[in-house]
Amino acid sequence: MTTGLVVTGLTKKFGTQVAVDNVSFTVAPGTVLGLLGPNGAGKSTTINMITGLLNKTSGRVELFGENLTPTNTAIRRRFGVVPQELAIFDDLSAAENVRYFGGLYGLRGTALKTAVTRALAVVDLTDHANQRPATFSGGMQRRLNIAMAIVHQPDLLFMDEPTVGIDPQSRNYILTAIEKMRANGMTVVYTSHYMEEVERLADNIVIIDHGQVIAHGTEAELVNLVTDAKQVTIVVNHADQLELAAITAIAGVQQATLHEQNLQLVLDVASNPLNQVLMTLIDQGVAVDSIDQPKLDLETVFLNLTGRNLRD
Structure with missing residues (x-):
């Protein structure tokens, strides 16, 4: 080229x-x-x-x-x-x-x-x-x-x-x-x-x-370059039926915590187990209201790579 x-x-x-x-x-x-x-x-x-x-x-x-x-x-x-x-x-x-x-x-x-x-x-x-x-x-x-x-x-x-x-x-x-x-x-x-x-x-x-x-x-x-994991927040209904141990047992789920209706996950990017997490929730009778996958922005990447803000 x-x-x-x-x-x-x-x-x-x-x-x-x-x-x-x-x-x-x-x-x-x-x-x-x-x-x-x-x-x-x-x-x-x-x-x-x-x-x-x-x-x-x-x-x-x-x-x-x-x-x-x-x-x-x-x-x-x-x-x-x-x-x-x-x-x-x-x-x-x-x-x-x-x-x-x-x-x-x-x-x-x-x-x-x-x-x-x-x-x-x-x-x-x-x-x-x-x-x-x-x-x-x-x-x-x-x-x-x-x-x-x-x-x-x-x-x-x-x-x-x-x-x-x-x-x-x-x-x-x-x-x-x-x-x-x-x-x-x-x-x-x-x-x-x-x-x-x-x-x-x-x-x-x-x-x-x-x-x-x-x-x-x-x-x-x-x-x-700066992350091999992504954060996902799933807002659920019937959170009392959610078995957290079954979620954390899924390969690629690095972390899972439940705060009221918010299931907060840290997932391995390479294995991307989100679909399996959703299937497990369905099996448990837990309804999913929304899924939020916040994007890692360039500012965060820059700070990770340099240890400094852009204007430092």
């Missing part, structure tokens, strides 16, 4: 301090990679090395099969960068800001005009094209920053915490825009402090801590 981005053994040292240590991962074309890690874990340093904003100590970066080097300007035109800090000219209008960056990527004339209109439409700033960003809300400025990064329609877009400190409406505009860009074939590498954004957007997730990749996979695969 063709790969959009291949990062191999990426390392950055500042003197004796190792900020990024042998980081490797791949990103398939047309997918979103969520890059997660606590503050200071090495996420931004990794992105800055990949995009050439920071020289790497060692390692290799390939973009769509080509080695990304400082002299390979053609391949650099195939990606865009949305940095953590806003990169906007306050004395230019929104359209002029986008036009300036389009010109840097070699767009001219009608092609540039069309590209500016398209980029502003993606982030829903068409009606504000002639306004200066100094009059914008923080969320609108973030959206303008994205338009400037996608004006040349890159194949790969790096987004370093693009929704920090913005209003919910602008956040939704940005997330929806990313979903549309992915649907149109764009590859996105996305870092965020908001776990729900990564859960919504990411096809695959890389977790970095202390400069190293400690986990890489889909959300489901990461969940499986």
Whole structure:
């Protein structure tokens, strides 16, 4: 399968301090990679090395099969960068800001005009094209920053915490825009402090801590890394008829407790004995009102793997 981005053994040292240590991962074309890690874990340093904003100590970066080097300007035109800090000219209008960056990527004339209109439409700033960003809300400025990064329609877009400190409406505009860009074939590498954004957007997730990749996979695969059991709560009628010993005797039932009408179970994921539990309840004449299987969320997975909250 063709790969959009291949990062191999990426390392950055500042003197004796190792900020990024042998980081490797791949990103398939047309997918979103969520890059997660606590503050200071090495996420931004990794992105800055990949995009050439920071020289790497060692390692290799390939973009769509080509080695990304400082002299390979053609391949650099195939990606865009949305940095953590806003990169906007306050004395230019929104359209002029986008036009300036389009010109840097070699767009001219009608092609540039069309590209500016398209980029502003993606982030829903068409009606504000002639306004200066100094009059914008923080969320609108973030959206303008994205338009400037996608004006040349890159194949790969790096987004370093693009929704920090913005209003919910602008956040939704940005997330929806990313979903549309992915649907149109764009590859996105996305870092965020908001776990729900990564859960919504990411096809695959890389977790970095202390400069190293400690986990890489889909959300489901990461969940499986930290637990081999799942919790299930069954609300029952006629709980007085329930023989708890018969439930705990079922292979794969790690724990079973009864609190009033709530039968709380811890079940082995591999053997998945839930159906047998239900059959046993029926045999005992115990009616089942509802079954709740709470999902282990990405926040819990992250905390288990790193021992730290995302903002630590």
